[in-house]
Amino acid sequence: MRISSALLALAALALPVALAAQAPDGWQVPRTSDGRPDLQGNWSNATMTPIQRPAGAGKVLTPEEVAEIEGGRQQFIQENSQDSDPDRGAPAVGGEFTGNALFDAASGGTGGYNLFYIDAGDRVAVYNGEPRSSLVTIPDNGRVPALTDAGRARAREVALARGEHDQYDNPENRPLAERCMLSFGSNAGPPMLPNYFYNNNYTIVQTPDHVMIMTEMVHDTRIIPFGEKPAVSEDYRPWFGVSWAHWDGDTLVIETTNISPEQLRAYGQVFAGGVGNPTITERLTRVGPQSLNYEFLVEDPETYTGTWGGEVPFVWMPERVYEYACHEANYALFNVLSGARAQERQDSGNDPDRE
């Protein structure tokens, strides 16, 4: 009975979020001076909803499931906000784990990447009033389709090539995000997806002939012209690809192809190791004073056995987007490589700083 009451109370907490996503009566989409829907401002797509749907979940979560999911996060935050013992000693040798799978996977037992670091989103994604269990909604099972035979063969080749190098040998072998080259995963996109870590923030600026979308992470900026597809070589594969835009009524439509394979590899779990050249269509529609609906569709018949896509709510963010001066204090890259060299010295019995 006690648990039931708690769940219902938390379900009530979730209700205002769902209502906030709906436009109030009489609301009209704001417009720019040239009469287009005004999508400008700061937005966030942080959410607890995963990209792909876990087995056993329906597309739409029940209020009780939302309460369980969001309540668990709030309880964890509150427990971790309690005062610490000022007389505490150093943590345990061998690492300490929090019991939170997200934090423990990121920290490797060092206890970092906790609330001091992570703001992954405290709510499930609510799209058109529906709390969702996955961001992928096409196909109906909420899962990225299997690879074609050709896609699997190319993915194996990429994996074999990657295995020929030690990831700690030099800076070039480190992940793009660690090198301040690109945002985490598919944060900047396309498609623009949450990174489940922090800073899932975007700034949109419109002019009559361009739209600019800046992602806070690594200051990734897409400057997209309105008009026809630019004439470029098939081999031209820049960061974020080649994009062009048009208006479909009040919906901004952005089409993209030729995304850098390195960028696709950075999110290999969804993009099959970066082996393809998908065409991605994004549709952005202002549906409320604090709500932007974002749809995406990925087409790559040589790589996937089906088309796939999804729906992601973007929520108005009153806070500012902080400058991402990534290399100003990027001691981490140095520390990681220096740590690998120290490990090599220790393994060879030649490290004066370790016994």
Place this chain on the structure above:
Amino acid sequence: MISKKKIAVFGVVAGALTLAVTGQVIAHHAFGAEFDRDAPIRLEGEIVRLEWVNPHSWIHMRVQGEDGDEIWMVEGGTPNVLLRRGLRRDCLTPGTPIIVDGYQAKDHSLKRANGRDVTFTDGTKIFMGSSGTGAPDDAERLRQRQERGRC
């Protein structure tokens, strides 16, 4: 009334969603590659400098070592996260005494560590944690914190 069986089902869905997200995590860098979980450390001293920049803030602090003062660097969260957790840059001015526990960088010749737990000397977290989450006790926690003179 919600039955125990239904609660168990909710738990399965909640756990599955958490695990699904965990599999999609891409960090800026792996702490496991940067810090040595066999080298725990506790530091107590005063802040001498704060680097308040993305992707990670760094707190420089003066610590009394065996051979005199040492300057240690402690890695913290990103400014936007810290702001949402209720911490401003001016909460961490030079001279502020703090306690840090965490793990030392893998290269032990560096005086660097991660901030597993960073508190004021009375044990108060330097960030609020529940700020802005909609947690029912947010306002009360903020009031108590301000009563203790914390920003």
